Amino acid sequence: MAGTDGFTDFFYLSKDGLRLHARVYGDGDHARTPAVCLPGLTRNVRDFHELALFLSTHPETPRRVIAFDYRGRGASAYDPNWKNYNIVTEAEDILAGIDALGISEAAFIGTSRGGLIIHMLAAMRLSVLKASVFNDIGPVVEAVGLAHIRSYLENASPAATFAQAEQAQRAIHGADFPALSDQDWARMVKAIYRDENGRPVADYDPALVNTVIALDLRQSLPALWERFEALRAVPVMVIRGENTRLLSTGTVAEMEQRHSGMEVITIAGQGHPPMLETGDLPERIARFLAKLDKSPSL
Template identity: 60%
Template sequence: MGIEQGFSDFFYAAPDGLSLHARIYGEANSGHWPVVCLPGLTRSCRDFHELALYLSTQARRKVVAFDYRGRGRSAYDDDIGHYNIGIEAGDILAGLAALSIEEAAFIGTSRGGLIIHVLGAMRPAVLKAIVFNDIGPVIEPQGLAHIRSYLDPLPRPKTYAEVVRGLRSTHGPDFPALNDADWERMASALYRETEEGFLPDFDPKVVDTLTGLDPRRPLPDLWPQFDALAAVPMLVIRGANSKLLSAETLEQMRTRHADIETITVDGQGHAPFLETGNLPGRIAGFFERAERRDWREVTLEN
């Protein structure tokens, strides 16, 4: 794959030297904030392909979608302890530095949203606008346990049709709104074909980081980190059937942040497909409003 598919591949070195990968869409686009896309726990940059094409062609933005270490085309790490959001946030900053990106709008799905919270503590100036996709400062333990349940043991389907059937069987109850094309895109984003059949495109050790999870115990929250993002325009998207981001947490986010928009996506769970329905246009519109307001504020200050 490459530029003929609407993107180019970009490889760079993590602070510890590990080879990491990102896709760049609309590389020649300028004049607007670039968009940085951060995927979920075991997901890759491929999750954002359709949305990135839209933002790079229709909204004329440069889009960078990252693969974390151990996912997609990034190298696997021998040390399981390095699969944590602190190190992964540092990897993202290294990638932005390699691309000479000093500020951007960010989209974080699930784990990607947690990394954005960390980036707000490490480098707040880099965050110009934020889209949280089905993630907030409170993670419901049963939602994380649900993710653990379908990742272990990892399925190894022999055919592409088996991949699609398996995903529909596992996730169908939470995603009744999806059509055949949606499930096929999910399959192509999650799996890679090998001589052993189709394998999930991530290091199996990533799943081991969830070992010991007790769904009866609440997880540490990130409200202090969330509150530190008070000056950053924010859009929060929640799947109506989500087990990870509760409606109560979404409402509390709304009350604690003065510049927040929210969308609840009917017929989808964790996490909504950002290329479906009118979500691409609403995300593009949110970024446009945030950037226009920022430009006016800077102009008034000067």
């Protein structure tokens, strides 16, 4: 049963022995496909809290929702070897987690890095993917977007208060997110930072930044079209921020050509990545997932 906050904490071991964390929201109807939420590079389960609550308590289609903390993020253990912070290892960790939860198939909602992990899962265990929602990510990652991410991670300064942390996030991302309200910014900051005696601390292993510093942005990252095409028979939704630097309109157009029936949503006034709890996105995601549900037994 979910706790008073709408979720229960679930811990499990990776194949190399790290203690990893997930949140499990709701019990749902087991005839309905569970949803698995995968966050961005430095992000954690709190990014999905409002969406997970909405989906798990939906009046018509409540379902179980599982949000994962990758190794080195949130409540998961840090890895002593930062080179293990890679999408292949993290995909293996997700498979270990869903196996521990007894999940054979699910709808996956992947924000940024989470979407890259979905591509890995398509190669590792396609059968687990009942549907895929890509939040501002596709088979081609734009170098200009990666350069922006590397710049603000490398130059991040500690904040003494949550108000200062919010000011910093607005300074970095404000031009890309004019649609966000004060409440949205406050919620974003609470998701990014953990509270240590009133002081905000970025909730990830600082060594994780090494993975971005190590990238040679003079060369394009390998495209993942072959793995994306493995999803031809899997329902796909793509959510793109109007002001994103990571997912180009050209890549989205190519995705539509290669995947007949793909649903595309562009979010006005937001950049990378759109906040999934804003506007009508929760209900649109709920309707997309509802198409997957098994007919109730008669």
